[in-house]
Amino acid sequence: MNALKRCLLAFVLAAVAVPALAQTKDAKLILTVTDQTAGVLPGATVTVTGLEDATKGPAPIVTRTADRGVVTVENLAAGKYSVRIDMDGFDSTLMPDLKIAKGDNKRTIVMALKSMSESVTVQRDRQEVGADRGSVTFGSALTREQIEQLPDDPVELEKALREMAGGDAVIKVDSFEGGRLPDKSQIKAIHISRDQFAAENHFAGGISIDIVTAAGSGPFRMNASYNFADSALSQP
Secondary structure, three states: OHHHHHHHHHHHHHHHHHHHHHOOOOEEEEEEEEOOOOOEOOOOEEEEEEOOOOOOOOOOEEEEOOOOOEEEEEEEOOEEEEEEEEOOOEOOEEEEEEEEOOEEEEEEEEOOEOOOOOOOOOOOOHHHHHOOOOOOOOOEEOOHHHHHOOOOOHHHHHHHHHHHHOOOOEEEEOOEEOOOOOOHHHEEEEEEEOOOOOOOOOOOOOOEEEEEEOOOOOOOOOOOOOOOOOHHHOOO
């Protein structure tokens, strides 16, 4: 009877010892993290999570790569793991089903830069544009807000524009001189040109106020000129 008990006890101890041996933590993960140019990435966060009963721990293992971009995780049980690498400026990299065997397991992870979208608006300096004789905005172009603040009455509007331009400014509506100014609601743009040496100015100091109306608004305008000549002035 005592011999039977000893046999049963030995069998139970052997059964317990087999799983214990199977869960021996003699595996090591040596991970090198680089960028796409093969440059090492120190300071990357590495999270190792067991996926099986034999590899699961109370919590995931979280560590960081050292100066050479290498991290070593020791005392792992052989089996399957999930390994995630995170670093600022790079897309997170995940190895969802990494099989680790006994001994050293060396892996290299190449991280990709985060995709970046940047919009760059290139424009000339406003003072440079204002000094460019080839620019249609040479002088002062009134903003929509400034136009809205002008008087509604055409007579008062003309007075205000002349005060803004200074001097004996020539007012043109859709490139035509003379005539009554349009209602403010019909005005699309106002440009005050102070180019004293422009070809259209016949004397230094010429200032013009160009008013552009919206298409299809206001009366039809045109300019005409004529000359009379006496035949007595004709040479024989």
